[in-house]
Amino acid sequence: MTNTVEIHIKRRAAPDAPQHWEEFEIPYRPNLNVISCLMEIRKHPVTKSGQTTTPPSWDMNCLEQVCGICTMVINGRVRQSCSALVDNLDQPIKLEPMSKFPNVRDLMVDRSQMFDHLRRVNAWIELDGTHDLGPGPRMDQEDVQERYAYSRCMTCGCCLEACPQYDEDHYIGPQAIAQVRLFNMHPSGATTRDERLEAIMGADGITNCGNAQNCVKVCPMNIPLTKAIYEENRETVVHGLLGWLKH
Amino acid sequence: MASGIKIVVVGGGLAGLAAAMKIAEAGHEVDLLSVVPVKRSHSVCAQGGINGAVNTKGEGDSTWEHFDDTVYGGDFLANQPPAKAMCEMAPAIIYLFDRMGVPFSRTKEGLLDFRRFGGTKHHRTAFAGASTGQQLLYALDEQVRRYEVDDRVKKYEGWEMMSLILDDHQVCRGVVAMNLRSLELKAFPADAVIIATGGPGLIYGKSTNSMVCTGSAVAACYQQGAKYANGEFIQVHPTSIPGEDKLRLMSESARGEGGRVWVPRAKGDKRSSSSIPENERWYFLEEKYPAYGNLVPRDIATREIFQVCLSGMGVSGENQVYLDLTHIPAETLDKKLGAILEIYEMFVGDDPRHVPMRIFPGVHYSMGGLWVDFNQHTNIPGLLAAGECDYSIHGANRLGANSLLSCVYGGFIAAPAAINWANGVERSGSNGSGLYEQQTKRQQEINDKLITQSGNENQYKLHEEMGRIMTDNVTVIRYNDRLKETDDHLRELMQRYERISINDSNLWATMALPHARHLKNMLDLARVITLGALNRNESRGAHYKPDFPDRDDPNWLKTTIAEYSGEGPVFSYEPVDVSLIPPRKRDYSHEKKETKKA
Numbered sequence: 001m002t003n004t005v006e007i008h009i010k011r012r013a014a015p016d017a018p019q020h021w022e023e024f025e026i027p028y029r030p031n032l033n034v035i036s037c038l039m040e041i042r043k044h045p046v047t048k049s050g051q052t053t054t055p056p057s058w059d060m061n062c063l064e065q066v067c068g069i070c071t072m073v074i075n076g077r078v079r080q081s082c083s084a085l086v087d088n089l090d091q092p093i094k095l096e097p098m099s100k101f102p103n104v105r106d107l108m109v110d111r112s113q114m115f116d117h118l119r120r121v122n123a124w125i126e127l128d129g130t131h132d133l134g135p136g137p138r139m140d141q142e143d144v145q146e147r148y149a150y151s152r153c154m155t156c157g158c159c160l161e162a163c164p165q166y167d168e169d170h171y172i173g174p175q176a177i178a179q180v181r182l183f184n185m186h187p188s189g190a191t192t193r194d195e196r197l198e199a200i201m202g203a204d205g206i207t208n209c210g211n212a213q214n215c216v217k218v219c220p221m222n223i224p225l226t227k228a229i230y231e232e233n234r235e236t237v238v239h240g241l242l243g244w245l246k247h
Numbered sequence: 248m249a250s251g252i253k254i255v256v257v258g259g260g261l262a263g264l265a266a267a268m269k270i271a272e273a274g275h276e277v278d279l280l281s282v283v284p285v286k287r288s289h290s291v292c293a294q295g296g297i298n299g300a301v302n303t304k305g306e307g308d309s310t311w312e313h314f315d316d317t318v319y320g321g322d323f324l325a326n327q328p329p330a331k332a333m334c335e336m337a338p339a340i341i342y343l344f345d346r347m348g349v350p351f352s353r354t355k356e357g358l359l360d361f362r363r364f365g366g367t368k369h370h371r372t373a374f375a376g377a378s379t380g381q382q383l384l385y386a387l388d389e390q391v392r393r394y395e396v397d398d399r400v401k402k403y404e405g406w407e408m409m410s411l412i413l414d415d416h417q418v419c420r421g422v423v424a425m426n427l428r429s430l431e432l433k434a435f436p437a438d439a440v441i442i443a444t445g446g447p448g449l450i451y452g453k454s455t456n457s458m459v460c461t462g463s464a465v466a467a468c469y470q471q472g473a474k475y476a477n478g479e480f481i482q483v484h485p486t487s488i489p490g491e492d493k494l495r496l497m498s499e500s501a502r503g504e505g506g507r508v509w510v511p512r513a514k515g516d517k518r519s520s521s522s523i524p525e526n527e528r529w530y531f532l533e534e535k536y537p538a539y540g541n542l543v544p545r546d547i548a549t550r551e552i553f554q555v556c557l558s559g560m561g562v563s564g565e566n567q568v569y570l571d572l573t574h575i576p577a578e579t580l581d582k583k584l585g586a587i588l589e590i591y592e593m594f595v596g597d598d599p600r601h602v603p604m605r606i607f608p609g610v611h612y613s614m615g616g617l618w619v620d621f622n623q624h625t626n627i628p629g630l631l632a633a634g635e636c637d638y639s640i641h642g643a644n645r646l647g648a649n650s651l652l653s654c655v656y657g658g659f660i661a662a663p664a665a666i667n668w669a670n671g672v673e674r675s676g677s678n679g680s681g682l683y684e685q686q687t688k689r690q691q692e693i694n695d696k697l698i699t700q701s702g703n704e705n706q707y708k709l710h711e712e713m714g715r716i717m718t719d720n721v722t723v724i725r726y727n728d729r730l731k732e733t734d735d736h737l738r739e740l741m742q743r744y745e746r747i748s749i750n751d752s753n754l755w756a757t758m759a760l761p762h763a764r765h766l767k768n769m770l771d772l773a774r775v776i777t778l779g780a781l782n783r784n785e786s787r788g789a790h791y792k793p794d795f796p797d798r799d800d801p802n803w804l805k806t807t808i809a810e811y812s813g814e815g816p817v818f819s820y821e822p823v824d825v826s827l828i829p830p831r832k833r834d835y836s837h838e839k840k841e842t843k844k845a
Contacts, residue, residue, distance in 0.1 A: 014755045029491060033594075036491040042758065043707045045750065054753045059283075061457045063493045064590055066381055067287040082492070083593050104428060105756035112404075115284065119396055124389035125348045130272055136345035138357030145582075148350040148376055151385065152586075155286055186348045 003028045006048070006092040007037055009056050011106045019103075022056075023048040023092070034074060034081040034093065035060055038107075058107035065220060068154030071161075072097055072107050078161040078218055081107075098161045114155050117176035121199045125189045137187040150182035150228060152221040159215035159225055171208035172200060174215040174225040181228035184235065197232070197239045206233055250275045252669045255422055255437035257408045257464055259285025261293075261380070261651060262634025263443035264387035265658025266665070271394035273666055277401070278435050279391070280424050282459045284404045286388045289445050289457035290654065293380025294587050295364060295500035296372035297344075297651040299337030303358055308369040310334045315828060317649060319839060320366040320544045321614070321642025322788035322798060323830040324477065324806070326823055329621050329639050333656040340655050341373045347386040350375050352583070362583070363503045364647040366544040368839070372648040377500055377586040383651055403435075407761060408464040409690045411440065411471050411630065414682055418672070419629035421683065423690050428756045432690050434683035438669035439629050441661050442468060443654075446613040446635040450769045450776070451722070452714015454610035455487050455496040465617055465636045466768030469775070473625045475809045475816075476638035477615035478772065479779035482645055482789050483722050485548035486570055487609030488594060494609030495594055497570060498587050499647040501604075502541040504580070507571045508532050508552065509603075510560050520562075520569060520603045531555060536835045543835045546644040546789040549608040553723045562605060569603035577601075610722060612650065614641040614789065615776070618808060623661035629672060631665050633657030638806075643788020697763050698754065702746030706763050709740055709747065713766075713773060721777050725792050730781040734774060738815075741770050775809040775816045782818055783807065800830055 004025045012019045025048045026040045038058055045055040060070045063082040070081045073096040075089060086093065101109040153175060165171040180196045183189035200206045206229065215225045252275040256267045259281035267277045281288065302308040313334040318325050345351055345359060351373050352360040361370040375382035394400040405427045412421040412434060421436040447462025448454035469475045485508075486501065487494040502508070511518070512529045532551060533540040541548070556566045572580055572588075577600040580588060591599045617625050617632040619639055624631050634654040641649065720726075720733040744767060751759035785799035786792050804823055809816040831840065 013753050031491050033490075033492060039492060039707070043705060054751050055757075055759060057756050057758050061283055061287050061459055062289065062292050063458065063490075064292060064495050065593065066291045066378065066586075066590075067283070067289075067457065069283060069287045085594070105753075108756055111284075115286070115392075118389075119392055124393050125346070126393075127346060127390065130268065130343055130390075132339040132342065133346065135342045135359065136348070139353055140357060141353040141355075144350045144353050147348075148382075151350050151375075151382060152378065154291070154381070155284075183348065188346065189348060 005032065005037055005086055007041070008092045008094045009106065010096040011056060012097070012103050014105060015102060022053060030087070032086040034084040034086070034095065035063060035070060037086065037093070038081070056106045066154060068156030071156045071158060073099070073161070078158045080156065080220055083220070098157055100161050100166060101157065111155065111157050114157060114160070114175055117172055118179060120172070121176050121180050121196050122192060123176070123179040123183060125183060125186060126192050139187070143185065147182055147185050149223055150178050153178060153223055154221065156220065158218040158220060162214035162218040164212050164214065165208050165210045169204055172204050172206070174209075174229060176200065177206055177232050178223055178225050178228040180232050184232070194239060197236050200232065201236050201240065206236055252276065252438050252666065253278065253436070254665050254669060255280065255435050255440045256443060257422060257440065258288070258443035258445060258634070258636070259402070259404070260288035260290040260443060260445055260634060261384055261387060261654035262658040263441070264384070264391050265655045266441050266443060266633055266662040267400055268387060268390050268394065269659055269662030270666060271391070271399040273662070275666060276399055278403060278437065279400055280403045280406045280408055280422070280435065282405070282407050282427065285391070285402065286385065288384060289460050290384040290651070291381040292455070292457060292496060293651050294377045294496060294498035295503065296362060296374035296379045296648045297341060297383065298364065298371050298646070298648040299341040299373060299652065300334065300369070300371055301338045301341060301359065301361065301373070303354070303361060304370045306369050308371055310337065312369065313337065313371060316367045316839070317640070317646055318642065318828055319833060320646040321644050322833055323642065323804065323825060324480070324787060324823060325640055325642030326621070327825055327827040331827060333640055333653060336656055336659070337652055340652065344383055344386055347390060349382045349386045352376065362500060363542060365499050365502070365542045365548070366539070366646040372500070372503065374500065377498055377584045380651055383655075408444070408467065409764065410467050410686055411627070412436070412682055412686045413471060413627070417472060417627060419627050423686050425690070425761070427761060430694065430754055430760060432687050432694070434687050436683060438672055438674070439631065439665040441665055442617065442630065442632040442636055443634045443658065444636050447769065447772050448610055448613070449765070450713065450773050451610040451717045452711055453490070453492070453494050453718070455484055455494050461765040461769055462636070462772050463765045463768040466772045468617060468625070468627070468630065469809070470771065470811050471627070472811065473627050473630065474618035475615065475772070475775050476618040477779070477807050478775040478809055479783055479807060480614035480643050480789050481610060481722065481776060482545055482612040482614060483549045483608045484611035485545055485552050485608050486606040487611070488591060488604070489607055489609070490594060495590060496609070496611065497591065497604060497606050498584070499545070501570060501572060501584060501587065504583050505572070505575050506541065508541050508548070508568055509571060510555055510562055510568050514559055515564050517563070520571070529560070538838050539835045544644055544646060546791070547835060549723055550791060552608055556607070566607050567605040568607070570606045571603035572599055573601055573603060608723060610718065612645055614638065614643065614645055615779070622664040623657055624664060624668070629668060631661045633661040643790060693764070694760060697749055697760060701748045704743045704747040706747045706749065706759070706766055709743060710766055713737065713740055713770065717773055717776070721780055723791065725780050725790065726794065727781055727792070730777055734777050734781065737770060737774050737777060744770065771811070778816055778818070779807045779809060798832070804830065
């Protein structure tokens with residue numbers, strides 16, 4: 001192991017500025033993750049060749065891989081930077097912002113489109129009110145565990161970054177479809193199931209999945225995204241047929 | 248139909264979202280300000296669960312018993328009426344989240360399952376795997392999104408509150424916030440403001456808190472006249488995973504599900520954990536506290552672990568003890584604790600299903616915070632607070648799984664209280680828009696000064712230095728001489744702060760200016776914490792002084808109040824409402840004595 005860590009960062013000063021690479025070198029310590037490297041660089045923003053530069057900007061919060069905010073492309077693979085440990089990475093470590101979302105500055109991106117998706121698919125249960133109405137429906141632990149798997153989605157965007165179909169409003173993507181699955185599986189959520197299905201049956205809907213299965217490989221929460229797509233595809237087909245029969 | 252009432256909620260964690268949901272449901276408008284997209288708030292880090300005496304296990308649990316455990320665990324420093332009200336609301340809160348679709352773990356009969364947590368003998372903690380905070384936060388996020396679609400909630404994500412807007416009568420009329428990309432400052436007028444910005448863990452540099460937990464917005468309220476109460480009560484969680492960038496939490500649920508804390512009986516024993524036979528292991532918590540064992544409250548577990556390591560008994564002589572789950576079947580562990588085991592595996596590399604975890608205490612939670620009355624009003628009219636940022640409920644030590652509960656409870660109380668206030672307050676009673684412009688301009692001046700000044704101090708180094716001295720001197724074991732030195736050091740840091748340079752010539756989406764603003768505010772709160780600790784010559788809950796080892800009710804059964812002045816915090820004290828359960832000595836080596844409902 002060398003006693004330094006070399007890090008290359010793809011930078012951008014502002015949304016309309018060009019991207020360029022900068023190289024940094026910091027002293028090695030055991031147990032470094034990518035975030036602690038960035039913190040070190042921020043403290044002394046000087047490149048490997050000795051040039052003073054601006055400190056890189058990036059997003060970070062929980063540092064436990066549960067908030068999703070620090071997602072970036074590290075050595076070509078999309079993942080959270082908090083859980084990317086230097087000892088497990090080839091050097092130089094190459095950091096790039098995600099490419100499927102507007103690049104704000106350096107490693108920061110704007111993922112508000114993912115929250116727009118949640119609005120679009122009614123990703124909630126229609127409560128009658130928040131007053132005390134007693135417990136919810138009884139449920140089988142196995143169903144709960146399946147729902148829990150979908151409910152762990154932290155809206156990080158890894159699946160969308162890796163999906164070859166997700167681009168320019170062409171396809172709503174696995175994130176939203178998995179949330180449709182989450183709520184359609186719930187006994188109360190199922191009462192508004194049709195609205196959710198219709199939200200993923202449009203021109204940019206579920207049928208645009210190209211079955212590359214990249215999403216499920218990069219999901220840091222191991223969410224069974226392809227299963228969600230399969231199940232919801234089935235549901236939409238049945239829903240479409242029923243709608244057609246009713247006419 | 249719009250009521251005409253507009254309430255600003257600052258903070259989009261559990262407390263802020265709970266308040267926003269209730270206000271929107273009542274038909275009023277909310278501007279919801281959050282530094283990060285609300286779904287990424289620190290509440291996601293809560294792991295173990297949420298308490299409520301639903302008593303599905305036939306253990307004779309009751310809301311009164313929950314209340315008694317809470318005030319007993321808090322070493323009787325909490326005002327009792329709100330703690331009681333919270334425990335009474337708890338079952339309904341859990342049921343509401345159940346209806347929202349939170350995937351709480353179930354029993355065979357399909358009912359909510361409950362697990363044990365520290366400081367109680369009952370199975371009282373509802374849980375969704377080991378990521379309960381994440382699941383509860385998402386449920387509220389989803390409900391608030393419904394109201395966002397209806398235009399009752401407008402989210403300002405990526406906006407940070409810089410200051411309150413107070414009129415000539417010191418009534419809160421809104422806030423000034425900064426757009427974290429453009430650095431634009433904007434006034435948000437409101438009929439009432441609810442602060443729900445969480446804890447100040449970043450004052451300690453490394454803690455279990457998320458990076459947004461600077462306490463900065465709360466410090467701004469304090470600087471403008473809000474009282475800060477019980478600042479010296481900082482919870483150090485017994486089990487965290489030390490890291491280079493933060494201390495990662497290892498949930499109390501690990502012990503709730505049977506995890507055992509131990510070190511080798513022989514000092515400096517170099518053998519691997521698995522080759523140390525049972526009789527050569529020292530289960531020090533079980534030995535000293537036979538009644539509660541590994542589930543003693545956090546302050547006690549933390550002190551014991553800390554002392555064991557101080558005496559050189561830590562594993563390999565280092566600051567670490569074992570937290571052992573290896574005797575529990577891996578399948579059970581995956582079902583009940585999967586998420587936290589993954590965290591350990593990911594960051595340490597060992598599999599806790601087969602190798603005992605190595606853990607050490609880490610700064611975790613602030614029992615202290617903005618002073619509020621029993622309806623979550625601060626002393627500034629029109630300003631309310633809820634969640635970790637307020638001081639109510641937990642007294643001198645918070646019980647595990649009471650934090651998610653207190654966040655939701657605080658939000659649910661603050662929302663109607665804010666609406667009530669807004670209904671009664673005279674609108675635009677003050678000098679109209681001049682007020683908003685004036686405060687915005689003032690904040691701009693502070694920013695401009697920071698941007699243009701150049702000096703040789705590095706703000707990140709100052710932050711590290713503050714974190715180090717606070718962690719060394721104002722955590723588990725406190726000595727007056729060292730507290731005094733810490734305050735001197737903090738004042739020196741404040742002077743050096745005047746000579747920082749933000750070192751970022753690109754102001755677009757810079758992290759440097761917001762951090763510089765946080766740092767100033769953290770230094771102010773650090774002094775409140777340190778001096779509050781210096782003054783309090785007793786030991787109570789999380790506040791422990793070897794020179795004053797006992798709880799001293801005659802002199803110190805009182806709430807610390809700090810008020811801002813240019814020369815530093817000014818302290819006063821007020822009595823604690825102990826009208827429901829008479830204070831008694833805490834002793835976790837024996838079963839808790841029953842208290843009868845008055």
